Amino acid sequence: xxxxxxxxxxxxxxxxxxxxxxxxxxxxxxxxxxxxxxxxxxxxxxxxxxxxxxxxxxxxxxxxxxxxxxxxxxxxxxxxxxxxxxxxxxxxxxxxxxxxxxxxxxxxxxxxxxxxxxxxxxxxxxxxxxxxxxxxxxxxxxxxxxxxxxxxxxxxxxxxxxxxxxxxxxxxxxxxxxxxxxxxxxxxxxxxxxxxxxxxxxxxxxxxxxxxxxxxxxxxxxxxxxxxxxxxxxxxxxxxxxxxxxxxxxxxxxxxxxxxxxxxxxxxxxxxxxxxxxxxxxxxxxxxxxxxxxxxxxxxxxxxxxxxxxxxxx
Numbered sequence: 001x002x003x004x005x006x007x008x009x010x011x012x013x014x015x016x017x018x019x020x021x022x023x024x025x026x027x028x029x030x031x032x033x034x035x036x037x038x039x040x041x042x043x044x045x046x047x048x049x050x051x052x053x054x055x056x057x058x059x060x061x062x063x064x065x066x067x068x069x070x071x072x073x074x075x076x077x078x079x080x081x082x083x084x085x086x087x088x089x090x091x092x093x094x095x096x097x098x099x100x101x102x103x104x105x106x107x108x109x110x111x112x113x114x115x116x117x118x119x120x121x122x123x124x125x126x127x128x129x130x131x132x133x134x135x136x137x138x139x140x141x142x143x144x145x146x147x148x149x150x151x152x153x154x155x156x157x158x159x160x161x162x163x164x165x166x167x168x169x170x171x172x173x174x175x176x177x178x179x180x181x182x183x184x185x186x187x188x189x190x191x192x193x194x195x196x197x198x199x200x201x202x203x204x205x206x207x208x209x210x211x212x213x214x215x216x217x218x219x220x221x222x223x224x225x226x227x228x229x230x231x232x233x234x235x236x237x238x239x240x241x242x243x244x245x246x247x248x249x250x251x252x253x254x255x256x257x258x259x260x261x262x263x264x265x266x267x268x269x270x271x272x273x274x275x276x277x278x279x280x281x282x283x284x285x286x287x288x289x290x291x292x293x294x295x296x297x298x299x300x301x302x303x304x305x306x307x308x309x310x311x312x313x314x
Contacts, residue, residue, distance in 0.1 A: 006313050008301035009095075010280060011155065012206055012249040012272025013042065013054035017082055020058070020075065033276040034059065039086060042275060043093065049273070049280020051301070053312050054094055056083045057125035057155055061099035072101035076111050084119040095312045097125035097155045105142055112146060122309050123153030123202075128185035131162045135185045136192035148198040153308045155204045155247075158182045182210025186244070187219060193232035195240040202308050203244050204270060208251020213259035216241060245308065247272035248300070252286035270308075271301040 016037040046054055058079050080098045087094040098115035100108045115121045124147065126135065133139050135156065147154060158181045160173035168176065182205055189195045189203070205212075212219070220237045223230035233240065242264050249272035251260065260269070271287075273280045287297055306313035 005298070006302040006306055007052035007092075008050060008298075009271065009305045009309060009312060010046065010049075010051045010054040010273050010275070010301075011204060011247050011270050011305060011309075012157075013056055013275045014059040014277075015039065015042065015056050015083060015086060016059065016276075017079055019078065020060070037276045039090070043090065045273070045275055045280050046093070049282075049284050051271075051273075051280050053092070054273075054275070055097055055122060055155070055309065055312070056086065056094050057097040057157065058083075058099045059157075060159075061125065061127070069101065069104035069107055072104055073107040073111065076101045076107075077114070080111070080115050080119060080121070084121065095122040095309060097121065097123045097153075099125055100143070102126065102140070102143065103130055105139070108143055109146060112143065116150065116152075120311070122312060123155055125155045125157060127157055127159040128181045129159055129161045134161075134181075134188040136188035136190075136194040140194070144194065144198045144201065148200045151200040151202075153202045153204065155206070156182070156185060157206050158185075158210065179207055179210035182207055183212040183215065186210070186212050186241075190219065190233060190237055190240050191222065191229050195243075196232065196234055204308070205244055205246050206249060206272065206274075208248050208256050208260050209244075209246045212241075213256070213263050216263050242268065244268065245270055245304075248287070249274035249278060249283065252283045252290070254286075254290050257287075257290050266296075266299065267304055269300055270304055271297075 016034045021034060042054060061076065061079065076099050080096070083096045087096055096119065098119065098121040100111050102108050112124065115124070128135060130139070158178035160177040161181060164177050165173055186205060186209065219241065223233050223237060245268050246260060246264065247270040251257070271283070273283055284297070
């Protein structure tokens, strides 16, 4: 009798709440993809791409909207309840990375407790920045302490910071700034000391780590140029870069994959789609064009996510 295979998992998949569209529309480079989303379209795309389970995270969660604490908490709760209901209604098809009202820490910690202990989510979704505070800023410390205690999985999605929106005419921030901001967040996590301070948190950086793989040597050299930075990275920069996880949505192109696979172990790579903005079959095709066969794709989609998502990987 052949051994049962683990499910194939997409760790980067977005549902859309109608009540959130007003906020999301002003940020998205592709509002039509948001407005036309349905859960059946998600299921159809998963089937066409050979994906068993998609982990849901909101495309533009309340943490990046400039709203008051009560409104942010309400929208976060609405989004988390909605994603958890989708997972219940389509059992065995969806996981959940919960959103948090991170600008408002008391509400954020309360929602994290609710998400884990009541909804039973699979992890937390965070953005790379809060306007001008990147992951690793002291603002996040109370949350990271709790996530470290829980040995939580954290999915990190980019957002354009206040400093750097609409810099290139006719080019959406998703094209350039998202990848750049992922690199900023990785740098801030490492050089603030947060990566070493919270070793139990499993961070997944989306889009193949953004531009970081191409400029990794600069990261690695920095502690030799600054004694203060060296103290914050006791295990070395390369150790932290190789400890993070990287999902491959919008990062499956051969040049990006060549840089990333040279830098980090294959065990740290995860499959993602960024649906509804890209399709599962499209990314599967790019992975095969790069030279990955069935064994490598099985590892990406089945084996690598298993330690991060134990409830889903059964």
